Amino acid sequence: xxxxxxxxxxxxxxxxxxxxxxxxxxxxxxxxxxxxxxxxxxxxxxxxxxxxxxxxxxxxxxxxxxxxxxxxxxxxxxxxxxxxxxxxxxxxxxxxxxxxxxxxxxxxxxxxxxxxxxxxxxxxxxxxxxxxxxxxxxxxxxxxxxxxxxxxxxxxxxxxxxxxxxxxxxxxxxxxxxxxxxxxxxxxxxxxxxxxxxxxxxxx
Amino acid sequence: xxxxxxxxxxxxxxxxxxxxxxxxxxxxxxxxxxxxxxxxxxxxxxxxxxxxxxxxxxxxxxxxxxxxxxxxxxxxxxxxxxxxxxxxxxxxxxxxxxxxxxxxxxxxxxxxxxxxxxxxxxxxxxxxxxxxxxxxxxxxxxxxxxxxxxxxxxxxxxxxxxxxxxxxxxxxxxxxxxxxxxxxxxxxxxxxxxxxxxxxx
Numbered sequence: 001x002x003x004x005x006x007x008x009x010x011x012x013x014x015x016x017x018x019x020x021x022x023x024x025x026x027x028x029x030x031x032x033x034x035x036x037x038x039x040x041x042x043x044x045x046x047x048x049x050x051x052x053x054x055x056x057x058x059x060x061x062x063x064x065x066x067x068x069x070x071x072x073x074x075x076x077x078x079x080x081x082x083x084x085x086x087x088x089x090x091x092x093x094x095x096x097x098x099x100x101x102x103x104x105x106x107x108x109x110x111x112x113x114x115x116x117x118x119x120x121x122x123x124x125x126x127x128x129x130x131x132x133x134x135x136x137x138x139x140x141x142x143x144x145x146x147x148x149x150x151x152x153x154x155x156x157x158x159x160x161x162x163x164x165x166x167x168x169x170x171x172x173x174x175x176x177x178x179x180x181x182x183x184x185x186x187x188x189x190x191x192x193x194x195x196x197x198x199x200x201x202x203x204x
Numbered sequence: 205x206x207x208x209x210x211x212x213x214x215x216x217x218x219x220x221x222x223x224x225x226x227x228x229x230x231x232x233x234x235x236x237x238x239x240x241x242x243x244x245x246x247x248x249x250x251x252x253x254x255x256x257x258x259x260x261x262x263x264x265x266x267x268x269x270x271x272x273x274x275x276x277x278x279x280x281x282x283x284x285x286x287x288x289x290x291x292x293x294x295x296x297x298x299x300x301x302x303x304x305x306x307x308x309x310x311x312x313x314x315x316x317x318x319x320x321x322x323x324x325x326x327x328x329x330x331x332x333x334x335x336x337x338x339x340x341x342x343x344x345x346x347x348x349x350x351x352x353x354x355x356x357x358x359x360x361x362x363x364x365x366x367x368x369x370x371x372x373x374x375x376x377x378x379x380x381x382x383x384x385x386x387x388x389x390x391x392x393x394x395x396x397x398x399x400x401x402x403x404x405x
Contacts, residue, residue: 006365007337009372013318014224014338021219024236028215028243037248040210079210085247086210 029089039083041092044071048104048199049192052169054093057082060114061096063166066188081119100169106203109136111170119166123154127161134175137204139197141179163187169196211250215243218263221339225264228334229271231323234278241270261345264335268349321371322364329364336361 032038040062042055053065053074062082065074079086090097095113102108110132120128130148134140140148142158149158162173168187174196178184186193222242226235246266253262322330328350335346336357346357 006368009318010228010322010333010337013316013322014227016220017223018220020236021223024223024239024243025215025219027240028247031240031244032247035244035248037244042212075210075212076206080207084208084211084250087212087215087247 025088029087029091032085032087033089033092037085038087038089038092039085040078041087041089042075042078043088043090043093043097045093045097045100047100049169049188049195052100054096054100055086056092056096057116057118059116059118061093061167061170062116062119064100064168064170066168066192068189068192069187096170103169104199106199109204113170115167115170120161120164123149123151123157124161124164126150127158128165128167128171128173131162131165131172131175134172136172137200139175139177142176142184143179145176159184175200207255208250208253211247214246214250214259214263218260219243221260222263222267224338225267225334226271227319228322228338229267229330230274231320234271234274238267238270238274241273242267245270258345260339261341261348264339264341264345265349268331268335318368318372321368324371325364325367328360329367332357332360333364333368337365 040055040057042053044051044053050067053071055063055078063078065071075086099108099111099113117125127145127149133148142155145158146152146155162176163185165171165173174186174193183190183193223239226238230238246263331350332346335341335349343354343357347354350357
């Protein structure tokens, strides 16, 4: 047996242990949470608008992302902007998952989750803060939201605020549409926006 | 600007290798604790890891220290035994590392035999073999972990491999060579592997 054979034999003698590894990863997430070093916890849930990435800090939900955005890219951006101490840790997202499931079942019209707003600032943050004032099942134009936000001329900036909403679905930028009644853009794609508005219309 | 990847992808990329290294150094019973301590400690320090650092070498370095801690803690708990380690060492010779009821020979347990044989090597040899052959670190990195020169690390690994060949007579070694049955190349026995020492947690 030469050294390469021995390397192969060693690799075989110490195989991967996928089940055990997955238990260890769960245990790591729990320990990290307990020691206060889990800066961002995330999970991916299924929804009628495709897989949704939910991410939370200890302050609250910080990001909801559609598959269209690329979940890996979103996690990298969280690593860059918030902290690279990021683990898949579904426990912290239990409440968010429950409320979002209820929303998609048509049983929840407003969200009561704690939110971490640090990915949004300035006028964009102001705009997003006003969006919950558009009630479930209703829509408002970009101009109307500009008015609500105290800057009637900032219609384009309202569009940008909606397009960069870090918490879509939960912060209802999907209820902002064009003045002519057409839907306008959406972070999750036009199909997702249509699905959300149709759902709300039916369940309102 | 893109900085460090999320720690989750570090665990995905290196979790399995670090577990194999922990099993090689400590045996299966203590490997879980060492793995957990390693990754929790790595997570804490991760934001301060210099960009461009060799993440696998960094993790193996932490695992090396954690394995020493785990072994020391186990030694404090253990009942003293007459058997002494082959070399005075902080890592090798954990009590109970001999499996008295291990069947002699037999192809199906050959991998467990080799795993046991590695776990019983003198510390430096075992570490050099594990870090080079299982983790794939170059000898310069192994030397940085163990202290000493890359040449010394290479020698320790070579000595370890030579000793493994003696305690695990592989192909061409003559006596009691385990037959390489067709199944061995691709699959493993379906029966659960039994821990060779201690009680599993």
